[in-house]
Amino acid sequence: MNETLYSILMNKVVLSLIITFILTEITKLSIDLWKTKKLIFANLFHGGGMPSSHSSLVSALTFSILFNQGFSILWLAVFIFSLVVVRDSFGVRKHAGEQAKVLNILLKDQKILKNMDAKLRNKLSKTKLQEHIGHKPIETVIGVIFGLIISLIIVKSSLIP
Numbered sequence: 001m002n003e004t005l006y007s008i009l010m011n012k013v014v015l016s017l018i019i020t021f022i023l024t025e026i027t028k029l030s031i032d033l034w035k036t037k038k039l040i041f042a043n044l045f046h047g048g049g050m051p052s053s054h055s056s057l058v059s060a061l062t063f064s065i066l067f068n069q070g071f072s073i074l075w076l077a078v079f080i081f082s083l084v085v086v087r088d089s090f091g092v093r094k095h096a097g098e099q100a101k102v103l104n105i106l107l108k109d110q111k112i113l114k115n116m117d118a119k120l121r122n123k124l125s126k127t128k129l130q131e132h133i134g135h136k137p138i139e140t141v142i143g144v145i146f147g148l149i150i151s152l153i154i155v156k157s158s159l160i161p
Contacts (some may be wrong), residue, residue, distance in 0.1 A: 052143030059147030060083035
């Protein structure tokens with residue numbers, strides 16, 4: 001492996017992000033398996049679920065920089081960015097999911113569909129919008145905690161140079 005790639009991958013901030021993402025997704029799959037008794041890999045590509053990957057990643061980034069470099073302009077910029085992402089994960093995205101539920105109900109209503117152009121009616125009758133794209137606040141909080149704990153372990157670890 002070339003030296004530049006090695007130094008990037010062994011950077012404690014980058015390593016925190018990679019490990020946080022992997023552990024968050026494994027946890028999400030495990031929780032889904034426990035709830036449904038089925039291992040559904042497709043859920044890795046859908047939004048929502050426990051814990052929030054968005055929240056865990058941005059908090060890992062924020063805390064890794066804080067633990068590695070202390071308070072700085074970079075940390076402040078990342079912190080503000082993280083607040084926006086975390087807020088979006090249980091705000092805008094959650095509301096979009098709720099709107100998708102309503103639209104899916106409307107798309108099943110034959111009275112509404114019959115007044116549409118045949119091409120559009122055919123397309124919409126086969127459409128199902130993804131409803132679970134946001135997070136409950138607890139999923140977001142647990143994601144932030146994941147990012148905090150994992151970044152603390154990685155950055156403060158003496159096993160990684």
